[in-house]
Amino acid sequence: MLDVNWTIKWLTLCAQAMAENRLYLIELDRAIGDSDHGENMDRGFQAVLEKLAEVRPETPGAALKLTAMTLMSKVGGAAGPLYGTAFLRASTAVGDAAEVDPAAWAKALVAARDGIVARGKAESGDKTMVDAWTPAAEAGQAAAAHGAGNVLEVLVAAAEAAEAGAIATDPLVARKGRASYLGERSAGHRDPGAASSALILRAAVEAAA
Amino acid sequence: MLDVNWTIKWLTLCAQAMAENRLYLIELDRAIGDSDHGENMDRGFQAVLEKLAEVRPETPGAALKLTAMTLMSKVGGAAGPLYGTAFLRASTAVGDAAEVDPAAWAKALVAARDGIVARGKAESGDKTMVDAWTPAAEAGQAAAAHGAGNVLEVLVAAAEAAEAGAIATDPLVARKGRASYLGERSAGHRDPGAASSALILRAAVEAAA
Amino acid sequence: MKKLINDPRAVVAESVEGFGLAHAALVTVSTDPLFITRNNVPTAGKVGLVSGGGSGHEPLHAGFVGLGMLDAAVPGAVFTSPTPDQILPAALAADSGAGVVLIVKNYTGDVLNFETAAELAEAEGVDVRTVIVNDDVAVEDSLYTAGRRGVAGAVLVEKIAGAAAERGDGLDAVAAMGNRVNSNVRTMGVALAACTVPHAGTPSFDLAENEIEFGVGVHGEPGRHRMAMEDADGITDRLLDAVLGDLGIAAGEKVLLFVNGMGGTPLSELYIVYRHAAQVLAGRGAAVERSLVGNYVTALDMQGCSISVLRLDDELTRLWDAPVNTAALRWGV
Amino acid sequence: MKKLINDPRAVVAESVEGFGLAHAALVTVSTDPLFITRNNVPTAGKVGLVSGGGSGHEPLHAGFVGLGMLDAAVPGAVFTSPTPDQILPAALAADSGAGVVLIVKNYTGDVLNFETAAELAEAEGVDVRTVIVNDDVAVEDSLYTAGRRGVAGAVLVEKIAGAAAERGDGLDAVAAMGNRVNSNVRTMGVALAACTVPHAGTPSFDLAENEIEFGVGVHGEPGRHRMAMEDADGITDRLLDAVLGDLGIAAGEKVLLFVNGMGGTPLSELYIVYRHAAQVLAGRGAAVERSLVGNYVTALDMQGCSISVLRLDDELTRLWDAPVNTAALRWGV
């Protein structure tokens, strides 16, 4: 079961992943965007860490809401509102339960994905973070249905699907976000937001390991 | 004897030398100045050529005066007024004689040098074109006194002295002109104006050859 | 990367602080959250004008805060749109009760963050209208893309909508004026050399000695395509063709011609571009009635320029000529 | 070298032509010989102000032609002073009978060419005074050198002497005002990267990634010495130390602080420099009463800046504030 400690550990590992992959994400964004995605995500999750040091949330939902508000106010760019919405919807989905079971977590993933789509209006294949979140949410749901209560299976399924989804953005021509300005030239590069999404979902696995 | 045909040939060879050495003089000026001396001299002497194609001066003095006025109005920078004055003083020195004898030519060189000094207030050793013109004028005078009428000797003596003078500017620390702003860092570079002066006086030899 | 900066992460805060010190007679800087307001906002009865966006485009937007133009500007991190918690207090500060117009360059990030801020402001009882600037003809506009970008045309929208607000136009009228300018201006840009984002440390793209990026925006992003270097007149022809092809200026029409520097190109070169652009427009029978030449919407130290053409009518010209007193644009006062 | 130019030898002519087209309401361009005059020169009864120098420093000097500043500007080739046959007709055009003040930056070439032009103008019956600007503290001033260079301070001299002429001061008074500004302003500059002169095609000097040129002028010439890169505050401290060490500003004195960009440095960085300079001045008890931040006296695309401090008194402040209407500086009108 995913409790608040897991949630805080997850967010802490997210911050670590963003710091470690700051230059990698900048490099991805340099190729088809404006070289700031790694900087934005790193700034945002460092702020989440600072917030977590100030207030200790009592439930997973509270931790996710604090993350949503912090990302919304510190990341900026496209990623800020999109991730902010994702975490906010996930927070709403898990409610104020002290522990989240696999099925609820799978629902939270779907809610997060739906939030991103609602804000950004991107479809699958548009070469955005949606291309990581949609397969992740679907794989999470499938694992929750099969796996009968093994939360790690849900987390692993989501992370692997997100990673595959991020890699699958490589050949796509972007139709949303900054990379779309490049037209055909955007093909052959990984979408930075899909890559950071995969890092976030991988950190969720590590937090439960 | 130096007649108007020699004078025109000389000026034509000057123009040729400036075109050929444009980048060399720019490079010298790049090191201790503002990268324009070759451009300035090339522009100026091309304008002299154009003027000579329009009006055919009848005496060496007239050709020198036309050169003075053209350089003054086309070269700009420090070199324009200095060379302008030099040619103007030389023109006055040779007067309206149809032919200039060695002694008169030596006097013209002295007059040119004096004009440069009067305008620019530089002394020998200040790392300027004066360091080419002063030895040239002195060598010319000496050759005129000894050589009893051999004009080539005067021209060669002046050219060789100017070349040696230009080379001798290499170790000097500039005290006048733009190179003086560099202080000690100007040492180790040849003065561009001394170099162009040597080219001009070498062209005078070639015109008589 | 060599820059006149201290900590790369403090670039925006320190730069805006310096801006506030240099222009204390005009503006006030709020540091946390970071935004800039015209001194003595709000102006009683006047519609408030607020713009903002990523930093790195200076003097945009802070340089246009003042009489006859913006009431507030909200700078994000370099090339990153500001966040709602900056935009909201700026909008609240700019509101005299007559409502606020948000001028937003059309980028996903800017649109989303300003959208959220607009919702929050409305929740606090402020009447909000949003004008989206999307003048960049380098980008195809379609339902299936992020749409055209907002680039140099933003200055013209801010100036003319600002003059409308200053003369007392109501909220809808000011927003309509902003949209009217936007729909009459088109822009196309080119880069000769990329910029270097402070936190990234390397140039945004690499160009060979004989290459240029055609159709760039102002975020150091690569352009529409890469092509061989040409002379200024050739590049100007291409930029202007793209602009006029989309805007469709007919003989006899009046225009404002705006040659905008990307930051690293000398002013003298911008005038060489202006010269040919003005000649071409004259050759097509257009009357260049107003001009603007300089570094107004930049991409840090990027080398290159953009050309914008705004179709003028008498009212737009009058509003363009109206007094303005900002750090970067000033006349009539 | 990639530049927005056509023929490298036509750069100045084409740029000035573009300038004339963009600012036809303000200035008139004479093409052969090349010079720029304020529309409707001379102004009856007013002392004429003429400046000029090598090109590549835009907007200097043409950008300062207009009401309250220059009557004529004379651009030479890039980094090459103009010639007497350009300066003379400009001076004649600027003379209303009240005489002409020539404002000359202290370089051998400029001094010699303006000197000749002054003689020729006097021969034609024009009363001429010359103000030599030499504000650059990077260079030692002594009888045995070419003396200090004239750099960014020229803008302040032109503005304030221009206001004196505009209010009706006589020839000697205008020249005295120019000299008064010059003796109260000092400047120090730094380059982070060299410029490229169009006809030369390669950068004027080469700097490693961790090196800067300290004490540069505005002609792409190497500076006083080369040193290791520092952060903006450190560089600002050094520039300001040099300026204040020479100018000797005491606590309680009023100053104008001018951070000038060399052309290739983003405005945002200039404000970072301004911020620290203003703080340091405040820390020393000086009152920064006026400011100027921007690219005014440039060296093509050189990256870097200079800091100038002008000691103000009430009259200088009043003249600084007086209306000016030029392409690059405008207020009060």
Ligand SMILES: Nc1ncnc2c1ncn2[C@@H]1O[C@H](COP(=O)(O)OP(=O)(O)O)[C@@H](O)[C@H]1O
């Ligand atoms: N409309 C959209 N829907 C979903 N994701 C989007 C959309 N637009 C952009 N993104 C995501 O945002 C990422 C870029 O984030 P970031 O670089 O931080 O912002 P910006 O593009 O404003 O610089 C992209 O890689 C993409 O994954």
Ligand SMILES: Nc1ncnc2c1ncn2[C@@H]1O[C@H](COP(=O)(O)OP(=O)(O)O)[C@@H](O)[C@H]1O
């Ligand atoms: N005061 C002076 N007296 C004599 N020669 C000088 C003086 N100042 C400069 N020069 C000469 O002028 C040359 C530079 O000419 P040029 O590069 O064309 O002009 P600028 O220095 O104005 O760019 C120097 O190399 C030097 O020989």
Ligand SMILES: [Mg+2]
């Ligand atoms: Mg980005």
Ligand SMILES: [Mg+2]
């Ligand atoms: Mg030179």
Ligand SMILES: [Mg+2]
């Ligand atoms: Mg961004």
Ligand SMILES: [Mg+2]
């Ligand atoms: Mg020169």
